[in-house]
Amino acid sequence: MLHVPKKGGDGGWDPRDLVEPDRAHRACYADQEVFDLEIERIFHRSWIYAGHESQIPNPGDFATFQIGRQPMIMTRAADGSIHVLYNRCPHRGAMLTNEHMGNCGQTLTCSYHSWQFKLDGKVHAIPTPDGYKGTRLSTDNPDCSMKAAPRVQGYRGFWFASLAAEGPDLVTWLGGAKAAFDDMCDRAPEGEVEVVPTCFRVIQKSNWKIFLENQLDALHPSITHGAAGKAASEVEDEIKAETGENAPLQYHYLSAFTTPIYKWDGLQTRGFKYGHCILEGYMGLRPTDPDTLEYEAVMERAYGKARTEEILTTNIHHVLVYPCLSVQAPLQQLRAVRPLGPDRTLTEIWHFRLKGAPEPIYRRSLHYFNLVNSPSTMINADDLYNFWRCQQGLESEGGDWVSFHRNAGQDPEKDGEITSVTGLSEMPMRHMFTAWTDYMGEG
Structure with a gap:
C-alpha cells in the first residue's frame, strides 16, 4: 500500500482525496487497492465497449472480450439479435470458450461436461438429466442458464455492455462522444463500417490512465515522435527532388509528427460529461490525388454535394470514450482499453472499412494502422517506452503527485x-480525473 492522504478517524481514506484540481496522487496509478476500486466502480458499472456487430455477422458467431475482471462473450443469435454473456458455464464454472472469435453453430457447448446453451445464454441441454432429479438443477431453472450482462446497447454498429442494472442509457452516456461513431460511419458512402478481423493486442507495462492521457496530449508528439517524423520528412523531400511528385500520403502520417509546437497550440480539445474528450483538427486527409477525387465523387452520389462537404470537413481527429476507447474516426481506427492491473493494460487495436468506399481509401487506414498504431512501429514504441518510464517513476518514492x-x-x-x-492545455487530463472522482465516489 502506497502512502496516501488519510481521511476519517478509522484511518481509512476516500479515493477522491487523491485528486486535486490540478494534480493527482501517484497512488491513482500504482496502488493495487485503488485499482481494485476502479474495476468495481468504473469498469463494472459504466458502459464498456464489447465490439462491432460486423465481428459477428452470422448466427452462431461469437467474440470474446473483458469487462474489468469479467470474461465476456458477445453472440449473434439465430434471429439476428446480439447478446453479451458472462463467459462461464453455470455447472462447474469453466469458460465456454477461450478463442477470440469463431462460430459455435446453434449452441455454445462446454468442453468440460458438455452442457449446451442457446446463443442468448439459455440452457439448451444438460447431459444425464436423470442424475439431477430431485435437485435444484434442471433446464427449467434460470440458474442453469448463462448469466447475461444486465444492459446491452449498440450505436451505429458499435456495441457496449454494462454490468450495472441501472444507469444512463448508452446514447445519453456517450453524449458528445457519439461524434466518434457518427464521423466514422458518415464517411462511408453506405453509412456503415465493417471491422477488419485482424486485431493487434498489446500489453502495456503501465496504468490504463497513462494511455488515455497520452492520446490527447498535444505537447508530446513533436517531442516524443520527432525523430521518426524527421526521418519520414527527409524521405518525402528526397522523393520530391527525384521525381518531382509528392510522396505517397502514408509518409505524411509520420512526417506530421514534425509539426511545430506552436501549431499544436492552435488546436482545441473539448470535454463532455462522464469524462469523454475530443481533439479537433490536426491532420488533413483531402489531397487532390485521383483516389481522393474518386472517393469524393462516390460520396457525392450517395449524399449530395452539400452533405458530402459537411461530412468531409468535420473537424475531429481523436475521440476518447472514457474509460474504454480511443477512436480516430477519419482514419477508421479504434483502440479498446482493458486494464489488467495497476501496471498492466491490454489495448486492442482495430481498424475498419468504409462500406461503399474505393479500395484505396481502405488502404489509407491500413497504412496508418501499420505505421502508427501497430506494436511494431516506432511511433507506438516511443509511446510504450514513455508509458513504462512513467510507471516506473510513479512506483518510486521520488514524489507523490x-x-x-x-x-x-x-x-x-x-x-x-x-x-x-x-491545444496544449492539460484540460483533458483534469477533465478525466474529474470524472474519475465522480465514478470512484458514487460508482
Whole structure:
C-alpha cells in the first residue's frame, strides 16, 4: 500500500482525496487497492465497449472480450439479435470458450461436461438429466442458464455492455462522444463500417490512465515522435527532388509528427460529461490525388454535394470514450482499453472499412494502422517506452503527485462542456480525473 492522504478517524481514506484540481496522487496509478476500486466502480458499472456487430455477422458467431475482471462473450443469435454473456458455464464454472472469435453453430457447448446453451445464454441441454432429479438443477431453472450482462446497447454498429442494472442509457452516456461513431460511419458512402478481423493486442507495462492521457496530449508528439517524423520528412523531400511528385500520403502520417509546437497550440480539445474528450483538427486527409477525387465523387452520389462537404470537413481527429476507447474516426481506427492491473493494460487495436468506399481509401487506414498504431512501429514504441518510464517513476518514492497544472483554471465551461483555452492545455487530463472522482465516489 502506497502512502496516501488519510481521511476519517478509522484511518481509512476516500479515493477522491487523491485528486486535486490540478494534480493527482501517484497512488491513482500504482496502488493495487485503488485499482481494485476502479474495476468495481468504473469498469463494472459504466458502459464498456464489447465490439462491432460486423465481428459477428452470422448466427452462431461469437467474440470474446473483458469487462474489468469479467470474461465476456458477445453472440449473434439465430434471429439476428446480439447478446453479451458472462463467459462461464453455470455447472462447474469453466469458460465456454477461450478463442477470440469463431462460430459455435446453434449452441455454445462446454468442453468440460458438455452442457449446451442457446446463443442468448439459455440452457439448451444438460447431459444425464436423470442424475439431477430431485435437485435444484434442471433446464427449467434460470440458474442453469448463462448469466447475461444486465444492459446491452449498440450505436451505429458499435456495441457496449454494462454490468450495472441501472444507469444512463448508452446514447445519453456517450453524449458528445457519439461524434466518434457518427464521423466514422458518415464517411462511408453506405453509412456503415465493417471491422477488419485482424486485431493487434498489446500489453502495456503501465496504468490504463497513462494511455488515455497520452492520446490527447498535444505537447508530446513533436517531442516524443520527432525523430521518426524527421526521418519520414527527409524521405518525402528526397522523393520530391527525384521525381518531382509528392510522396505517397502514408509518409505524411509520420512526417506530421514534425509539426511545430506552436501549431499544436492552435488546436482545441473539448470535454463532455462522464469524462469523454475530443481533439479537433490536426491532420488533413483531402489531397487532390485521383483516389481522393474518386472517393469524393462516390460520396457525392450517395449524399449530395452539400452533405458530402459537411461530412468531409468535420473537424475531429481523436475521440476518447472514457474509460474504454480511443477512436480516430477519419482514419477508421479504434483502440479498446482493458486494464489488467495497476501496471498492466491490454489495448486492442482495430481498424475498419468504409462500406461503399474505393479500395484505396481502405488502404489509407491500413497504412496508418501499420505505421502508427501497430506494436511494431516506432511511433507506438516511443509511446510504450514513455508509458513504462512513467510507471516506473510513479512506483518510486521520488514524489507523490502528478502535475496537470498547464492552463489550469483557464479553460472555459458552458452548458457542461469544457473547451481548452489552447491545444496544449492539460484540460483533458483534469477533465478525466474529474470524472474519475465522480465514478470512484458514487460508482
